[in-house]
Amino acid sequence: MNPDRDKTRVVVTGMGTVNALASCVPDFAAALRRGDSGIGPVTLFDTSAFRTHTGGEVRGFAGPQAVPQGFRLKRASRADRMAFAAALEALKDARLYPFPEELRRDTGVGIGGGAGGMLEAEEVFRRHLFRGAGHAPFSRLSSLYCAATADLLTDRLGLAGPKAALMTACSSSATAIGLARDFVRDGLARVMLAGGTEPLCRITYSAFNALQAVDPLHCRPFDRRRRGLSLGEAAAFLVLESLPHARERGATIYGEVLGYGVTGDAHHMTAPDAEASGAIRAMTAALEDAGLPPEAVNYVNAHGTATPANDAMETKALKAVFGRRAYRIPASSTKSMTGHTLGASGALEAVVSLLAIRHAFLPPTIHLSEADPACDLDYVAQQARPARISVVLSNAFAFGGNNTTLVFGRYVPEGIAHA
Amino acid sequence: MPERVVITGIGIVSPLGSDNDAFFRQLCAGASGIAPIDAFDTAGFPAHRAALVRGFEARDHISLKNLRRMDRLSQMATAAARLALGDAGIAVGPANRDRIGILIGTAFGPTDVIVQYARTLFTKGPAFVNPILVPNTVMNAPAGHASIELGFRGINSTVNQHAVSAEAAIAYAVAEIRNRRADALLAGGAEIVSPFLFESLLRFRALSPQDGEPEGSRPFDRRRNGFVLGEGCGILCLESLASARRRGAAPYAEIAGCGWAGGPCSPSDWPRAPEGAILAMSRALSAAAIPPSLVDVCQAAANGSATLDAMEARALEGVFGGEAPPAIFSLKGALGECFSSGGLRAAAQAMALSRGEIPPTAGLREAITRLPVVQDAPRRQPLTWGLLNGISFGGSFVSLVLKRATGEAVPS
Numbered sequence: 001m002n003p004d005r006d007k008t009r010v011v012v013t014g015m016g017t018v019n020a021l022a023s024c025v026p027d028f029a030a031a032l033r034r035g036d037s038g039i040g041p042v043t044l045f046d047t048s049a050f051r052t053h054t055g056g057e058v059r060g061f062a063g064p065q066a067v068p069q070g071f072r073l074k075r076a077s078r079a080d081r082m083a084f085a086a087a088l089e090a091l092k093d094a095r096l097y098p099f100p101e102e103l104r105r106d107t108g109v110g111i112g113g114g115a116g117g118m119l120e121a122e123e124v125f126r127r128h129l130f131r132g133a134g135h136a137p138f139s140r141l142s143s144l145y146c147a148a149t150a151d152l153l154t155d156r157l158g159l160a161g162p163k164a165a166l167m168t169a170c171s172s173s174a175t176a177i178g179l180a181r182d183f184v185r186d187g188l189a190r191v192m193l194a195g196g197t198e199p200l201c202r203i204t205y206s207a208f209n210a211l212q213a214v215d216p217l218h219c220r221p222f223d224r225r226r227r228g229l230s231l232g233e234a235a236a237f238l239v240l241e242s243l244p245h246a247r248e249r250g251a252t253i254y255g256e257v258l259g260y261g262v263t264g265d266a267h268h269m270t271a272p273d274a275e276a277s278g279a280i281r282a283m284t285a286a287l288e289d290a291g292l293p294p295e296a297v298n299y300v301n302a303h304g305t306a307t308p309a310n311d312a313m314e315t316k317a318l319k320a321v322f323g324r325r326a327y328r329i330p331a332s333s334t335k336s337m338t339g340h341t342l343g344a345s346g347a348l349e350a351v352v353s354l355l356a357i358r359h360a361f362l363p364p365t366i367h368l369s370e371a372d373p374a375c376d377l378d379y380v381a382q383q384a385r386p387a388r389i390s391v392v393l394s395n396a397f398a399f400g401g402n403n404t405t406l407v408f409g410r411y412v413p414e415g416i417a418h419a
Numbered sequence: 420m421p422e423r424v425v426i427t428g429i430g431i432v433s434p435l436g437s438d439n440d441a442f443f444r445q446l447c448a449g450a451s452g453i454a455p456i457d458a459f460d461t462a463g464f465p466a467h468r469a470a471l472v473r474g475f476e477a478r479d480h481i482s483l484k485n486l487r488r489m490d491r492l493s494q495m496a497t498a499a500a501r502l503a504l505g506d507a508g509i510a511v512g513p514a515n516r517d518r519i520g521i522l523i524g525t526a527f528g529p530t531d532v533i534v535q536y537a538r539t540l541f542t543k544g545p546a547f548v549n550p551i552l553v554p555n556t557v558m559n560a561p562a563g564h565a566s567i568e569l570g571f572r573g574i575n576s577t578v579n580q581h582a583v584s585a586e587a588a589i590a591y592a593v594a595e596i597r598n599r600r601a602d603a604l605l606a607g608g609a610e611i612v613s614p615f616l617f618e619s620l621l622r623f624r625a626l627s628p629q630d631g632e633p634e635g636s637r638p639f640d641r642r643r644n645g646f647v648l649g650e651g652c653g654i655l656c657l658e659s660l661a662s663a664r665r666r667g668a669a670p671y672a673e674i675a676g677c678g679w680a681g682g683p684c685s686p687s688d689w690p691r692a693p694e695g696a697i698l699a700m701s702r703a704l705s706a707a708a709i710p711p712s713l714v715d716v717c718q719a720a721a722n723g724s725a726t727l728d729a730m731e732a733r734a735l736e737g738v739f740g741g742e743a744p745p746a747i748f749s750l751k752g753a754l755g756e757c758f759s760s761g762g763l764r765a766a767a768q769a770m771a772l773s774r775g776e777i778p779p780t781a782g783l784r785e786a787i788t789r790l791p792v793v794q795d796a797p798r799r800q801p802l803t804w805g806l807l808n809g810i811s812f813g814g815s816f817v818s819l820v821l822k823r824a825t826g827e828a829v830p831s
Contacts, residue, residue: 050545075686105698108681113579125537138622142687145526147580151813154681160698162679163815164587167528167558167579175576182594188679188702203533203556206540210550262600264520264575266566269488269554278572281517285600399554400563402575 001413006243010181011411013251014094014239015351016086016195018066019338020056020232024089029355031337032363033384038338039218039230044119044200051209052216055200056232056339058082071156077117077143080152082235083197087153090193094239094251099157106190108161109153110180112173113146114198114343120144122202146172146343149197161189167343170303170398171262172196173236174346174406178260180240190245195237198344205231211270219306219340220367221333222315222375229305232339236347238354255354258292258391258407258416261285265401272313278403279303279317283393286405287321291417294322296391297329297407299356301349302379303395304333304365305340310397315375330387332365332380346396346404353392353408362387390416421597425670425824427663428507428656429766430499430605434470434649434754437502443770446778447797451753453636453647459614466626468634469612470649470755485568489555490529495652496561496609497568499762503605504569507656508668511570520573520601521562522592523654524584524608526758526811528558531613561609573601582720584608585653585761586809586817590677592657602662607654607762617648623687625812627723636756637782638721638749639728639792646722649755653762655769669824671769675804676707676820684814689727696734699816700806704738707804707820711738714745714820715802716777718768720810722751723782727810732788739790745806748793752782761809765819772802772823 015025020038022028031038038056047053066085067073073081091097099107120140128136142148147165154163162183166176173196180194208214208231219230246253263285265278272279287294302314311333319326334352335341341348352363361384368381390410397403409416431437434452435445452470461467472495477486480498489497500521504511511519532555539548554560559577566575574595578588585608592606620626627645628634636647663670680702682695690696704711717735721728739745750764757763771777777798786792802823809817 108679122537122541125534126541129538129541133618138619139687141619142623145579145581147811147813147815148686150580150681151684151686151815155684155686155814158683159681160695161681163580163681164591164679165578165580165815166576168562168575168577169557169559179591182598183679186594186598203537203540206545206548207536207553207556209545210548211553212550262520262574262576263517264563264566264572266516266570266572266575268567269560269563281572289600398559399557400559400575401566402559402563402577 008185009243010184010240010257011243011246012238012254012354013241013246014090015254015354016089016093017236017348017351018058018061018082018085019234019348020058021338029359033361035364035366035384036337037366042200045202050205052214054218055230057200058233075142076152077120079116079197079199080143080149083149086195086235087193087237090237090239103191104158105160107159108163108183108189108192109150109159110164110176110192110194111146111150112176112196112343112346113165113167114172115201115204116146117143118203119199119201168398168402170342170345171396171402171404172343172346174396174404175262177238177347177350177406181257184240184242190242192240193237194240195347196344197235198233198342200231200233213307215306218367219336221304221306221336221365222311222371222379223368224370224372226306226308228307230339232341234338234341234344234348236344236351238350253411255357256409256411258409259286259290260404260406261289263403267401270399272309272397274313276313276317278401279314279397280320282403282405283321286407290407297393299362299389299392300329300331301353301392301394302331302333303397304335312374315377318377326377330362330378330380332363334363336366349394350406353394356392357389357410360386360388422599422659422661424593424596424657424674425660425663426655426672426769427658427668427670428503430502430506430654431763431766432472432475432495432499433651433763434472436474443767446750446753446767447776449779449781451781453755464621465628466621466634468647471612472651481568489564490532490560492529492609492611493561493564496523497565499652499654500565500569500605503654503656509603516570516572518573518602519571520575521565521605522576522588523562524578524588524759525558526581526584526610527616529555529560530616532556534615580815581811581813582758583809583811583815583817584759586819589765589819590679590817593674593677596657596659603656603658605654606657608759609652610650610757610759612648612650620648635782636723636752638723638751638780639786639788640783641785641787643723643725643728646724646756649757651757651760651763653760653766655762655765671773672824673822674819675822676703678702678706678818680816682814682816686813689724689812690814691726691730693730693734693737695814695816696731696810697737699818700738703818703820709804712741714804714806717745717747717806718764719747719749720808721749722756735790744790746777746793746798747790748777748780752780765807768805768807768821772805772821775799775801
């Protein structure tokens, strides 16, 4: 044990989620092991005029009932409510709910957002267009931007620590988790609630269809016949804490946030750089930040959107980072089950990574029946497998060329890098 | 030992132009960029004024090939980024591009494109939306476009956090440089005014005029009645002191400390309780390892909103209520409330420290606080330490401590 080093270590002591597969973490774990598909018909809005009609919709989400009344979320958006449900699950899981008074000052929120309250804002746009400004319910715009979710969380829980809201499309909540981990590591907070939320909405749904990036049925990551992604919605939160603090209060430790890397492609606004430089550098930077060599990794939770471009690029990147050993490191896309949850995907897939570590299994890439010859790694096709996992790399590659990679590890008292 | 972080370049696109020196001189002369809005029709509205960007020709700064793919917000951000790199004397190339990045804040993002997209979607249907618009509807479009135009491939991220977006992006960038994750980072914020944004803020009764008072931006004034919207982009080039020294670059100022806080607040309201602001200021001062008594000047977030200005005055009195309080000023009477143009304010702060001159608070006649608010004329005095506040509705607080660069940074 090294007390000086331990002070800079950040662990995960609670998790929460709402997504197309489940409304809580235990059910999510079970669904991932079974290889359930969360992709089905979208019912949240009428998709008849859209090119495609399926997605990873959160089903049976009780909305107002999902969050205790005392939180007064009346004007909150779907994204806010999903976030609250996931955040409260994480806090309860961490045994930090009701939130302890003595921790409020040093606890903050880091959120990665996406469309935020856009589903509700669409109604404002429509009425403004068709019935005039006087009939547009402008108050529904109050939750449009993702910072509103962070504001609601800090206000209702009484938190005074650092608050940050990032929006980098598909890498938002991955970066938010990295930043939150830095806040704890650098002593600006003792506890951070870090995560993301993303609703399905017409604007997002139409945007990806306009780019012809959506598979009409369901996504098939790494498959030869893949045609694009499946959009999904979700919220996911982690409770991050300094290791000494977690030990002091006897918290359950799910794993450790070992490091992260953030880079830019500087190439194209929607297409990844085929040379994979940005992805390679993000993974390399993350491993360097974690103080680990590539050999330490035993599972990759891929970005794996199932677009023709991403999956080929990501495979290339994995081979560049891991060399020949890439063929022996399982890399699955759980977007095959949850859909691509955009702003929430980093946080959702962080939960997946930590569940894989905790429950010793490799989540599968479902719907992968015939791999693309350019994608010839072990993607854990169709079925989950048991495996002892100590280090997971989780990738998020976004529009604008924003790349973030997170490294999670099994909690080991002396630290994985020094074990 | 963490690195020390300095500002070696400033790039601005503002209602007072894009020339750093002219920008600062105009601020000191009490000029204001607030004027009647000519970019769109305000006939049916109670408000008609804003601080809009003037004299900005995107093609002076951006290649035609990339320009035609960019929305207005991205154009401004990319131009300011290029100006900041130029001011810093940094040429991006294969040897350094992976260690140079960007961290931008924007509160509302490309609302012009979002509304245009929504209009087509809801009036004509999904088959008619233009896919070319899609990448420009996201908050991280400006940072993406800037990196493509200028070629840097390091850290690239976007803060989307109301009126502290730029301050938070700067604080985030400071931390990344301290942690040696980048050699240089372009950090700041960008905002555009659009008709829908203007109308929405009117509906939220956030804009002046209110309460029968005349329209205008009057930070800390007894007759303030809401803020006047502004737009613009301010980007700082941040580097480690070591990197600046190696290059022989003379910094404007050092960013010596940053403080972040949350506080009780209703989501679409300015905060009423001063705790969050006091905490952010205290944390920033503590990070800079200086007591409040050493602060020479404090740039306030005050923008003419009834609640915000009153709260901040109390918070400032709480932190500085001792014997020799710093001079206080706000630039939002000159620049409007630009939300994420906190980069512009940080740029002005760096120049103020470097020149020993504090611009007056345009729009202020009768202050609501006994603290020494600079008004009517600039104040010239030697300045070493400056504090800058960012405060957003919804309750985010980010404060930055800047220190004038002394001769030490310039190698012999």
